[in-house]
Amino acid sequence: MTTTTAPADPTVGGRHGWRVVAALAVTSTIGYGTLYYAYAVLLGPMAAGLGASTTAVTGALTAPVTTAKAAAPLLAAVLLAYGGYHLLLAAVTSACLLAATAMRSVGSGNPR
Structure with missing residues (x-):
């Protein structure tokens, strides 16, 4: 039994594949940056609304991130x-x- 493999299409791998990786890296960085920046901006109002200290509210984010x-x-x-x-x-x-x-x-x- 003989198997034949065709060369990969350059749009699937090669340089074009790195473009996809770069795009995902940039969007992931922007997403995490937005999440953590918004958390820092809203920390005071969240703590006041919950009747908790800013330390407790910060710990509420830190605990799951550390666990993950x-x-x-x-x-x-x-x-x-x-x-x-x-x-x-x-x-x-x-x-x-x-x-x-x-x-x-x-x-x-x-x-x-």
């Missing part, structure tokens, strides 16, 4: 070992359970 950073190597290993399906299934299931818990506490009138 710590979990990234483990999640990468799971992704490589089992594929994206299982990781996505776990994430969606967790999100649904969290949303159901939040709706239950709001619906009862007694926040927990």
Whole structure:
């Protein structure tokens, strides 16, 4: 059995592929910059509205970011070992359970 491979189309890889990577890098940087700048600008009003200190409100952002950073190597290993399906299934299931818990506490009138 003989297999023949065709050369890659230059618009898929090569220099054009790097344009896509560069565009994604720029848009990602702008997105994160916008998110964190807006958080810093709105920090005072959020703290006042929540009746919390700016330290507590800042910690509310820092905790999940730090947790995601710590979990990234483990999640990468799971992704490589089992594929994206299982990781996505776990994430969606967790999100649904969290949303159901939040709706239950709001619906009862007694926040927990």
